[in-house]
Amino acid sequence: MEEYIGIDVGGTNIKIGVVNKKGSLLKKEKHPTKILRDTGNFISEFVKLINLELKENPQIKKVGIAVPGMISKNRKTTVYMENIPEFNNVDLISILENKHPNTSFFLENDANAAAIGELHFAKNKVPKNFLFMTLGTGLGSAAVLDGKIFKGGNGNAMEAGHIISSNGKTAEENMGKKALIEMALKKIKKGQKTNLVSKNLNAKDIVIAATNDDPVAVEVFEKVGFVLGETLVSTLRILDVKTVFIGGGVSKAFKIVKKNMNKVLKKRLPEYYLENLDIRLATLGNDAGIIGAAALCFKED
Amino acid sequence: MEEYIGIDVGGTNIKIGVVNKKGSLLKKEKHPTKILRDTGNFISEFVKLINLELKENPQIKKVGIAVPGMISKNRKTTVYMENIPEFNNVDLISILENKHPNTSFFLENDANAAAIGELHFAKNKVPKNFLFMTLGTGLGSAAVLDGKIFKGGNGNAMEAGHIISSNGKTAEENMGKKALIEMALKKIKKGQKTNLVSKNLNAKDIVIAATNDDPVAVEVFEKVGFVLGETLVSTLRILDVKTVFIGGGVSKAFKIVKKNMNKVLKKRLPEYYLENLDIRLATLGNDAGIIGAAALCFKED
Structure with a gap:
């Protein structure tokens, strides 16, 4: 069954999981957001996490990223995150696609992503x-x-x-x-x-x-x-x-x-x-x- | 220049006009809504007005109708008009298309139609x-x-x-x-x-x-x-x-x-x-x- 990587970026933790097509969470890990921010290179540390995850799961070709704030209408760029200012105006999808030309990346606001989660995986119709x-x-x-x-x-x-x-x-x-x-x-x-x-x-x-x-x-x-x-x-x-x-x-x-x-x-x-x-x-x-x-x-x- | 018929249905008056592609109103007439309602056959009287207008303007092949209330999502049927109850749940577009198979009819809520008017014809960009x-x-x-x-x-x-x-x-x-x-x-x-x-x-x-x-x-x-x-x-x-x-x-x-x-x-x-x-x-x-x-x-x- 096809598998995806789901990344939930929050002010406190960055949670990364492998999810299958039925919405089952196969494994997950948690990284305190503060630790990534304290390096002074938040974006490159964040990209490193994704690199690692893709290396560990070479079968996965699609990654979804949910962020706590505003993003561009074309879903390529982060615009404004009150709790993670390092994430303001970052051309995130281009950065990731350049690094992983055979992988598709999807960016969305976190409340929107949770709604899409219900759309596909809610227990009732x-x-x-x-x-x-x-x-x-x-x-x-x-x-x-x-x-x-x-x-x-x-x-x-x-x-x-x-x-x-x-x-x-x-x-x-x-x-x-x-x-x-x-x-x-x-x-x-x-x-x-x-x-x-x-x-x-x-x-x-x-x-x-x-x-x-x-x-x-x-x-x-x-x-x-x-x-x-x-x-x-x-x-x-x-x-x-x-x-x-x-x-x-x-x-x-x-x-x-x-x-x-x-x-x-x-x-x-x-x-x-x-x-x-x-x-x-x-x-x-x-x-x-x-x-x-x-x-x-x-x-x- | 192509011309259209625009019909603005209100609780007080039904206004009918001929409008050209530039948004100029070429002629207009007004029919008190009450007179149509008092006949007891509101819908057929309303359709008669349209028949007449199309007969007088045989060059016109498109008619837009704005109504004061709720309509179906596919824009074919009226749903609820507080001030014109005769207009509740009427399969208006089918009725008109059957009568005039070579004419296109467009139905919309009146505030929406006014917004579309601004989109096409507002004085500034x-x-x-x-x-x-x-x-x-x-x-x-x-x-x-x-x-x-x-x-x-x-x-x-x-x-x-x-x-x-x-x-x-x-x-x-x-x-x-x-x-x-x-x-x-x-x-x-x-x-x-x-x-x-x-x-x-x-x-x-x-x-x-x-x-x-x-x-x-x-x-x-x-x-x-x-x-x-x-x-x-x-x-x-x-x-x-x-x-x-x-x-x-x-x-x-x-x-x-x-x-x-x-x-x-x-x-x-x-x-x-x-x-x-x-x-x-x-x-x-x-x-x-x-x-x-x-x-x-x-x-x-």
């Missing part, structure tokens, strides 16, 4: 049009329309995390990790009943507490549900799709999120949008980044 | 990617991406008028004609200095007053600028375009609108979006509907 939202440190988003990533005018469409909500904050300012922690701390400080402790509180704690019905954590995700609902209203009005994938940390508390989200959708959307609206959890889990990157290689199949 | 917003009774919107109407997943993308603003109302609830009048009346009632009178106040009065520096009217359009700015932020984050056309009644008060709009854009958008951002007035004016409908005929050129 996936339609050709859907919105993908993932709540991690921030709120990532992507849309697949007619089976292809929606690129917008200049290549970097779908920053739904920056849509304005009714409280004047953006979706991400309301729902990103930082916001979840701030919300919980405020409630703890007010003396609301909770098992959460303010010291070193992180977003994972709040998710776990919410699944255990902790009242403060539940309130936090009720608020998330309200804002997610509003963000979906604005986004669906622009995209006209019927299927939404929700991924990332929030998905574990989705049972709580759902209630307010649905309330907002019902209040704000007419029948045309609500009919057959299908909001489901993303299915690829922890390795979505690598698998999504590998799925980019399907482009020319 | 138009890029292949832009957002189009027009403030009439409500807030219409469309996007042209890579020179084509952006249809989204199911064909009816771009309802930016229903994006939620920071005051919890939608863009249209904040900026539609009804909202402008309510805003002005509230200020008049409060006793704010103005030359506007509450009796039979309409949106046009407020626009004219604003251009004459009437303090209440100016405040109304300052508010419009703020909400338009927010709506643009959310929309541009999803579409990633650099050019925005503003049309409709608001454009006459755009000098006032602009100030707050720009303030919001500068506050909310990073450099990537602001660089070369070009927000300009739509150019086709009163006959944009007919000319836009005729421009649909360029599709197969």
